[in-house]
Each structure stands twice: as structure tokens, then as C-alpha cells.
Amino acid sequence: MNDAVAALREVDFGYADRPRIFHGLNFTLREGEQIGLYGPNGSGKTTFFRLMTGLEKPQKGGLFFHGIPVAGEADLHRLRCSIGFVVQNSDDQLFSSSVLEDVAFGPLNLGMNKKQARERAMNALSSLGIESLADRPPHKLSGGEKKLAALASVLSMQPEALLLDEPTMFLDEASREKLAYILKGQTITRIIISHDGEFLRETCTSFMRITPNGSVAVTQAFC
Ligand SMILES: Nc1ncnc2c1ncn2[C@@H]1O[C@H](COP(=O)(O)OP(=O)(O)OP(=O)(O)O)[C@@H](O)[C@H]1O
Numbered sequence: 001m002n003d004a005v006a007a008l009r010e011v012d013f014g015y016a017d018r019p020r021i022f023h024g025l026n027f028t029l030r031e032g033e034q035i036g037l038y039g040p041n042g043s044g045k046t047t048f049f050r051l052m053t054g055l056e057k058p059q060k061g062g063l064f065f066h067g068i069p070v071a072g073e074a075d076l077h078r079l080r081c082s083i084g085f086v087v088q089n090s091d092d093q094l095f096s097s098s099v100l101e102d103v104a105f106g107p108l109n110l111g112m113n114k115k116q117a118r119e120r121a122m123n124a125l126s127s128l129g130i131e132s133l134a135d136r137p138p139h140k141l142s143g144g145e146k147k148l149a150a151l152a153s154v155l156s157m158q159p160e161a162l163l164l165d166e167p168t169m170f171l172d173e174a175s176r177e178k179l180a181y182i183l184k185g186q187t188i189t190r191i192i193i194s195h196d197g198e199f200l201r202e203t204c205t206s207f208m209r210i211t212p213n214g215s216v217a218v219t220q221a222f223c
């Protein structure tokens, strides 16, 4: 069996004053897995990603990165440098005055100098065909352009795994096809949340459904 990248063990979680979403959740993301995650609105898919990246802390149980409990800031930093999370709402991901700055932010954070970070950023932008957006202010982009810029800001870090929350939201047919093509050409470990079953079938090799009562079931077929 391949090595575990990240895992949730015996996790209970609910937001304050809200019903519990997960109870005794066990999940392991292993190297090379490409999982399509789906389930109804409000079932907890985004929350699951927030637990996997330490953005929410479970009331019980814990998060592990390569088998080691994620306990402090240093552990969280290591995890976040390795697991690229593209959030559902791109406005939460883009905060600089230009797209290039946003996309170079991760590489700079990894310790690269300005020239190296810029090169990484330009490569990530051109891999998505959006190098022309480099100098634009992120808050003035269209929904689809923002989504692609947010994706570039994660790809520029060359993470070992990707968590993509609704990556096709706002994308036109050509951008959606391009993204599917890019992902199909990469063996990178990933979990993709989408309501677009066709996209998940194209880009993932196994599937996971979250039910409204917070249980998860992994299947080989999308159903
Ligand atoms: N910050 C929060 N505080 C309180 N409740 C929240 C918060 N974020 C989400 N919730 C609630 O938690 C539940 C799960 O939300 P979540 O965003 O994980 O669902 P989802 O499966 O990603 O839905 P969608 O398909 O609409 O994106 C929902 O009932 C939602 O209203």
C-alpha cells in the first residue's frame, strides 16, 4: 500500500451551535490517489478539506501528515507547503495587488528569491494559458479568471498533493477542458470536489461520497 500523505483519525466535528457534521471520521489520502469527492450542498465537503488542511480543528480526533500528528504551527506550515488547497471562493485566496504577486507568493514563502519565484509563477500561469493576466489586479478579474489564477497560485508551489474545491466553477467549456487535460496529464495525488460528475470521471480514478449524515464511502465508480 502506498504511503499516507495526510489522514484524519476518529474525527468528530461540528461548527459552534450547529449539528455535528462528522462523527468518528477516518480517512487516509495515500500517494497517487486521485479521488473525486461529491455529495449534496451543505453535506460537509468543504469542511472536510478545511479539516484536512488544519483550518478547522476537530472537537475529537486528529490530523496526521505523513504519519505524524499535526500539533503546532511548524507542522501546519509543513503540511500547507505540501498540500495545495484551491478554495471554493477564489476571493478568499487572492489578496495581492497583481496576479503575478499572488502566484509568486507561495514560492517566495518556500524560500525562493524574487527571480526564481517569478519564474515559477510565470510557468504556472502559462501552464494554464493565463500569462496575460499576470499584471491584472485579482479583484478585477472575472469569476473564471479568478479561479484559474487561484489554481496557478497553488501550482506554482509544486505541491505533492492538490485539494481542489469546485475547480470548474465559473469556467467556460474551453477552460474546463484545458483544466481536465492538465489534470489527466499529471499523476499528482489529489482530491477534487465537484458537482460536475463528468469532470470527476475524467480527472479521478476513485470516488468518495459524503452523505448528509457525514459518513464517507469510497467507491471505484461514480454513482
Ligand atoms: N463557518 C461556518 N459556521 C457555521 N456553519 C458552517 C460554516 N461553514 C459551513 N457551515 C455549515 O456546515 C455545513 C457543511 O458546509 P460545507 O461548506 O462543508 O458544505 P459543502 O458540502 O461544501 O456544500 P456546497 O456543495 O454547497 O459547497 C453546512 O450546513 C453549512 O451551513
Ligand SMILES: [Mg+2]
Binding pocket: 045, 046, 047, 088, 165
Ligand atoms: Mg463547498
